[in-house]
Every structure is written in C-alpha cells, then in structure tokens.
Amino acid sequence: MQNVVANPALRIACSSCNLRELCLPVDLDGKEMQRLDALTSIKRTFRRGEYLYRSGENFRALYAIRTGFFKTQVLHEDGREQVTGFQMPGEIIGLDAISTDAHTCDAVALEDSEICELPFDRLEELSRELPSLQRHLHKIMSREIVRDHGIMMLLGSMRAEERLAAFLLNLSQRFSARGYSPNSFHLRMTRQEIGSYLGLKLETVSRTFSHFQEHGLLNVRVREVEIMDMLGLRRFVGNN
C-alpha cells in the first residue's frame, strides 16, 4: 500500500525551490533559510491512488505538495465520504491533524506526485525563533479556514450551476498562479469526486458540464476543459 520512496535525488531545498513564492514565501536571511532547508529535507513520491495519510494515523508532519495533485476526504461512519479539497503544488496539507495529534481525513494522490515533509514539532520550534515563519504558518492555517467558509457558502446557498462555475473558476485561478493556462486544463478528478466536493451527484455534474457547453461557456471533452467565456462563467457565481 504505502509504496513510499524516500528519494535522495529529490533533495531540493526550499531556498532553491521554484514553488517558494507560493508555498513558504517567508522573508529570511541566508542563515535562517538554511535552517528551513534542513527541516524540509525529506521528500517522498506517490503513485496515483496512493494515500499520503489516512484518517486516524498519528500526526507527525505537514506536507507541502511539490508536484502532482491530491484530494482530501472525510469519512462518515456509515461509509459516505465527502471530498474536502483538491490540492496542487505549493499547497500545504495535514493542518486538520494538529488539533488531535491524529489525521482526521485521508489524502490521496490523484496522479503521480511528490511532497516535502515538514515535521511539525521542528516547524513549531523554528517558528518560535523566526517570527516571519510563525506569521506565515498562522496565515496558512487561517487561509484554510477562509477557504472552508467559501465552500460552506457554496454548499449552503448556491445552485448546481453556480457551484460548478465557482469550482472551475477556482481551479483556473490556481492553475494560472502556477504558470499554466487559466483557460485550458486537465481535470485530475472524476465526476464523482467533483460531485462529492460540490454536494452534487455525478450525473448532475456531467449534465451541468453539458449545459455550460451548450451555452458556449466552455468546451469539455471528458477530463479536458477549455473555458471559452470566463466572464459568462463569473456571472453565474455573482462575481460578474
């Protein structure tokens, strides 16, 4: 199962990582940066479908995604599952586990991926000494809370079309921030996973994609999305 490889070839330091501005954009001098580099030295790779962690496992570290794509999901006792997010390079996951020292959700690779491990006790230690790192850690956690509130808004008061439009715009914006096209991208997740995330059934997701296509807002061929009318999509979500 956890076919995990600690690959020394992947020993890329924060200081020379091209995701630094997204992931840990902390203002540190050379010596301080060395200490951060030391902390984040463990990299691991995951194949599609592998679990980075599972609900219930002991909490030791946060994880920064270097390449690839993950989903996180919470499980209900009766077997229902709710996707709580899709994560891409530069994003940090595992924050939920701090509260109880155990992971409260699963993280699954949706494609072959690489992560940096950030042992949490050492991160706390270092952030006690480096205020700008401390502040950044707090911002990351707070940002996750804000993100969650946005999803509550989406799930609690939007219609299917608004939800899917908001989802696509969010993906577009995040791909764009990583230097990829905002208009054309590949979906790493199934209709069912999108549906779980958006509180919809997979058939509804599929139909809504078709509606958008009929209205000329986008072209979709299974996992390949091309947004034709960004403003039209935005109008759906209210941020026209």
Place this chain on the structure above:
Amino acid sequence: MQNVVANPALRIACSSCNLRELCLPVDLDGKEMQRLDALTSIKRTFRRGEYLYRSGENFRALYAIRTGFFKTQVLHEDGREQVTGFQMPGEIIGLDAISTDAHTCDAVALEDSEICELPFDRLEELSRELPSLQRHLHKIMSREIVRDHGIMMLLGSMRAEERLAAFLLNLSQRFSARGYSPNSFHLRMTRQEIGSYLGLKLETVSRTFSHFQEHGLLNVRVREVEIMDMLGLRRFVGNN
C-alpha cells in the same frame, strides 16, 4: 452602531476565569500566567444584535467569548448570507482574519454578551516564548478546520433530518461541556439562521422540528428544546 463599552468591572483574569479549561487550557506557571493575564485584560460587552466585527474591518485581535452567544456569517456579493457558526462561552473567534489582516466574516451577538480581546501581535509574541501557548493556539486553529470539515460533510452529503439532528446534538454536547443540561436548552437563533447554517430554508427547519416532535424524539416550543430520545436522534446522524 458599535455601542461598545470597555468595562473595568469586567477585568477578570484568565488565571481566575472559570472558562479557562475550555478557552485557554494552557499549562503555565505563575509568572507565565501573569503575562497571559496582562494580554487578555480588555473586556467588552455587546447587546443583542450588535456586531463584534464586520467583514472588511482591520484585524487586530482574536476574541474569546466570556458570556452570551454569537453567530458568524459570510456575505456573498449578491446579498446572500451563509451562517458559518454559532459560538458560545469559551470559544475563540476571528481566526479567519489572520490570513489577510482583515475580517472575512461578520460576528453578531445573538444575546447580550461579553468578550475578552486577545491582541494578535501580542499573542504571537507571547506564544513564541511559551511553547505550550503556541501549541494551544495551533490546536485552536486546527480544531476550527476540523469543525469546518464536519459542516462540509453535513452540507454536502446529509439530508435535512440528519442535518438538524447533527446540529442539535452538537449544541447539546457543547451546552453539556459548559455545565448546562444536554437535554433541555434555549435556542438563541431564529429558524432562518439555523436554516442558513444547515443549508435549508426556514420552513424546512420548522417542519423537521415538527417531525422530530411527532416521532417523540424531542419537544419543541418555539425556541425551547427538550430532547426526549438522544439515541434516537443519534441514529439519524449515523453515530448510533
């Protein structure tokens, strides 16, 4: 509007606060505790309907609720609002504002309330020196993330009856943790606010209360709830 009163009579220190075990259960010696007391010395009172903060306002402090009851809500540009939580004594709000140095939601008193102000820069400063405070602050933020995931599960994959049952059980558990009856309590919020929180219309909330009553699970007379069959309610949510 912000008819705020800084009341010196309310200068209750953390060290002697009876909510300490809920709010900031940090293992500190006498001298350290004094420093925490100094930090949390500002108390304020709010009348029902008053705003503790509004979306967009500058972020300066977190707030610990001493007495009373609040709701937090996010606003959508088109006027829709989504209640993101109901907070009771011992709980800390304002965490969402750290990410952007501005509040991203409103906090409104649902009854006359008192809060302790925790200036965030001083809290960060102190938590750099007191690892157990630092750890606790992280746990509070993480707990909020876990809570939000639970709401996503609720909004994304539960039916109306399950949502309301989960909501009532959650309130019950929190009242109980504060020394009040888990079986009988007063709702501080309207049907409409419950509905917003649960992603339902107020009529659905009202009807679902009636169903529960018909099935002998609880008695409800407007805002007064008496749970008759706790296990019956639990069975709805799957945690039977």
Place this chain on the structure above:
DNA sequence: AAATGCGTTTGATATAGGTCAAAAACCATG
C-alpha cells in the same frame, strides 16, 4: 385591550436535483 410586527407553523404546489438504467467513450492490459 387593541394594534403592530416579527418569527413560526402549516398547507398546497412547484422544481432542482436525485435515482435508476442503458449506452457510449475511454483506458489499461495482455
């Protein structure tokens, strides 16, 4: 005590999205 007003309950009806089912497209593998 009557009047006003908000919040709640209940009923009748409408509809967005769910469910079930079948076909089509896609993908991994031998």
Place this chain on the structure above:
DNA sequence: CATGGTTTTTGACCTATATCAAACGCATTT
C-alpha cells in the same frame, strides 16, 4: 488491437426540499 473494467453521458422518472401563501403566537407599543 481485442478485452474488460471504469468513467461519462444521456434519458425518463421521482422525491426531497423550495416556494408561495395564509394563519397563528407572542412580545412590544400605544
């Protein structure tokens, strides 16, 4: 490049919840 399994699409029909509307209860004001 045939095969079997998964994912996606589309259609027909159904249901949980929304919508609209009216009455009611309770608190506050006059």
